Amino acid sequence: MYLSKNPYRPIRTEVLAVIEETPTIKTLRLKPEESISFETGQFVEMTVPGVGEFPFTPSSRPFEKETLDVSVMKVGKVTEKIHNLKTGDVVGLRGPFGTGYPIEDFKGKEILVVGDGCGFAPLRSLMYEFFHRSGEFKKLLFRGGCRTPQ
Numbered sequence: 001m002y003l004s005k006n007p008y009r010p011i012r013t014e015v016l017a018v019i020e021e022t023p024t025i026k027t028l029r030l031k032p033e034e035s036i037s038f039e040t041g042q043f044v045e046m047t048v049p050g051v052g053e054f055p056f057t058p059s060s061r062p063f064e065k066e067t068l069d070v071s072v073m074k075v076g077k078v079t080e081k082i083h084n085l086k087t088g089d090v091v092g093l094r095g096p097f098g099t100g101y102p103i104e105d106f107k108g109k110e111i112l113v114v115g116d117g118c119g120f121a122p123l124r125s126l127m128y129e130f131f132h133r134s135g136e137f138k139k140l141l142f143r144g145g146c147r148t149p150q
């Protein structure tokens with residue numbers, strides 16, 4: 001499990017890109033001033049200055065150290081502000097928190113990953129981990145559901 005030196009101190013983080021995934025989900029590519037290492041499944045807290053803080057599980061490759069992605073569904077006050085962020089804006093990130101998926105337990109096994117909606121966010125990161133270490137697993141199946149085709 002990764003732990004940062006001080007998980008209570010937000011790290012200044014620049015929004016590098018905003019990708020529109022669906023009408024209600026956007027992915028933000030973020031570049032923290034200090035790199036934040038995480039295991040797939042761990043989560044981070046994002047602060048939008050003057051608005052608030054919310055937890056998310058990075059959806060990017062866990063072995064990418066310079067940047068991380070967050071895929072956010074617009075459901076309320078903070079996530080609406082996050083959807084309004086633009087390239088060059090600055091937010092705070094702290095963490096990681098929680099424990100990652102028990103990847104070692106999956107070795108040599110057939111794996112079925114099931115998810116939907118913004119529940120895909122942590123599973124995207126998990127799938128990157130599986131692709132990265134594909135020789136270690138017997139078979140990988142992915143099934144996903146969505147409310148609408150969009």
Ligand SMILES: Cc1cc2nc3c(=O)[nH]c(=O)nc-3n(C[C@H](O)[C@H](O)[C@H](O)COP(=O)(O)OP(=O)(O)OC[C@H]3O[C@@H](n4cnc5c(N)ncnc54)[C@H](O)[C@@H]3O)c2cc1C
Pocket residue numbers: 043053054055056057058071072073074075076077078079080118121122
């Ligand atoms: C560990 C963890 C990881 C997460 N990872 C992700 C992620 O990767 N991506 C992601 O999109 N989300 C993720 N979430 C969820 C995300 O944190 C929440 O969606 C977000 O905090 C909501 O904040 P908000 O201010 O936008 O919404 P809020 O304004 O708090 O609203 C949230 C919901 O509550 C309803 N609501 C608000 N007030 C009331 C009220 N008075 N009465 C009834 N209903 C009300 C809203 O309509 C909305 O549906 C994660 C959560 C946790 C705990």
